[in-house]
Amino acid sequence: MPAAKIAPSKTAGSSQSPLLSLWKAYYESTSxxxxxxxxxxxxxxxxxxxxxxxxxxxxxxxxxxxxxxxxxxxxxxxxxxxxxxxxxxxxxxxxxxxxxxxxxxxxxxxxxxxxxxxxxxxx
Amino acid sequence: MVGPLSWLLASLAVLAVQASVLTLQSPRLTVSSSDAAQLRSEPLSLAHKVTPPVELRATDTLKLTFQIVDEDGKGVQPHQTFVRFYDEVTGEEGIQPVKVTAGGKAKLELNMARPPSSLPPSGKDPIKVSLYLGSFKHDPAQYELFDLFVPPSQPPAQHADEVFFHPRPEIFHTFRPEQKVPPKFVSAVFTLLLAAPWVVLLGLLAHIGPQVPYLFSSGIFPFIATLGAFEGLLVWYWVDLHLGQVLLYGAILSIPTAIAGKRALAAVGERRLGKSSPK
Missing domain, CATH: 1.10.287 (Helix Hairpins)
Known part of the structure; x- marks a missing residue:
């Protein structure tokens, strides 16, 4: 499922952990x-x-x-x-x-x- | 044809008349040890065997001399002269040809230090020594000479394949123990564990909430139904059907599936393009 976690559309805030920002990007940008x-x-x-x-x-x-x-x-x-x-x-x-x-x-x-x-x- | 045959018969009859008995003159046996000391030396009698039986130690030499004569006392060289060694108990025997001079004199030497190959394997029992004479002109003759004790021979070497001529030990096969199903409890636990992915799947689907608004529309539903029928056919195959049956039914079912699929997917594609084209 590497394709699922394509590059996040926007830069996450520095306070968030990378994993969390990755998940958020996936959740928001995937159909x-x-x-x-x-x-x-x-x-x-x-x-x-x-x-x-x-x-x-x-x-x-x-x-x-x-x-x-x-x-x-x-x-x-x-x-x-x-x-x-x-x-x-x-x-x-x-x-x-x-x-x-x-x-x-x-x-x-x-x-x-x-x-x-x-x-x-x-x- | 009659002429030569009768002549042959006549000549045979003449031969039969001529045939006479061969006998031995002054047969004598001598046993000497390795240092040439004479241990025994005595004349042989053809009527009865010598007593005590001749005994040879590992290094002794037996010498047998005689002259073959016909009943006139004239020396005869028979065509065949053999000494036979025979062990009655084991059935082993050996034949030793004897050289006879033209005057009928013969000499047989048996050196136990170098036993001839014709000497049979020996055991505890005596070897009977006898003389066979064969001649065209005389009756065949057989004389029992004496019993012979020789040191027992080595046991014969075992042939490499000897073991295959006897019953082999029975073969007992050991099989892997029958595999068992685990206890009911363990099976139940893992069955419950296998239900967990379903819970996850249903939870995720409920969360995502995919919309299938056209699933039961006339264009889509036949395709879904035939796909379901295929799965049902495969389950039926698992439960009951044979391979040939499932291939036949599958081939039949594939036709409406293909048609329905083409229609359904064409409809979906049109909808997708129609939706996207105004964009």
Whole structure:
């Protein structure tokens, strides 16, 4: 999500800590759509971390289930991150040929294929 | 054809008449030690074996001399002359050819310091020594000469593959213990932990409050519905379907999805451009 924290639009006051000013800039300058995707990304990251912790700390017993769950988190994160990169107006110049609608269609198709494989693994 | 055959039979009959017994004249055995001292020297009898049996120590030498004669007392050189060493208990045997002079005289020397390769492996039991004579003109003859005790030989070297000719020890496979699911409590805790990201997601969405005003419009909703149908199909695949079925249904479902998606995204794009163009 590095793109989420693009340069703040205005200079923060010197009394604020840099992290706080960074958060404030993100909060104020990011559109609602991107924030929605960011929320989804955070959700995927947390899910993946918890599943990974479970595998490391407790057991990997139904290993195929772990693979399916973890891979779905990672794969969906990648797909959502690329969607976010392509629909971000700030990256307009980089994706001239890719309209946001086209990016969403790619996202939907990639997600369906990913979910097909995930369910295949789930056992 | 009859002529040569009958001639052959006739000649065989003549041979049979001529065939006679070979015998030994003055057979004698001598045992001497390594320092040439004679330990034993006696004539052999063909009728019965010598007693006590001949015993050789590790360095002794056995000498056997005889002359092969026919019943007229004339020396004969048979075509084949063999001495056979035979261990009745182990079944081991060895054949030693004997050189016979034209006058029928023969000499066999058995030096235990350098035993011939024809001497079979020996154990505690005596080796029976016998003489075989074979001749075209005489009846074959076999004479049991004597029993022979020799020092036991080394056990034969084991062949490298010997072990494969015997039953091998049984193989017991050890398997990894069956994996177990963790206790219910641990599973429940982590299930609750996995609910936490959902709480975060719902909280964030509620805070951000994304607006989807056209979600249920006639242009958008079919696309959303077909996407949902795809997810439903995949869940169904997980629960019940086979791979072939899900591929078939997915292929069928992909057509309306593609059409609906094209329409929906075209509508969205128009709205976006229409909104942005006056700007």
């Amino acid at each position: 609602t759509r991107l924030k929605t995707i960011d929320a989804f990304l955070v959700f995927l990251m947390l899910s993946g971390i918890i599943q990974f912790l479970y595998c490391v700390l407790i057991t990997n017993f139904p290993f195929n289930a772990f693979l399916a769950g973890f891979a779905s988190c990672v794969g969906q994160f990648v797909l959502a991150a690329s969607l976010r990169a392509q629909v971000n107006p700030a990256n307009r110049s980089e994706f001239k040929d890719v309209s946001p609608e086209r990016a969403f269609a790619d996202f939907a198709l990639g997600s369906i294929v990913l979910h097909f494989f995930v369910y295949n693994f789930l056992g």
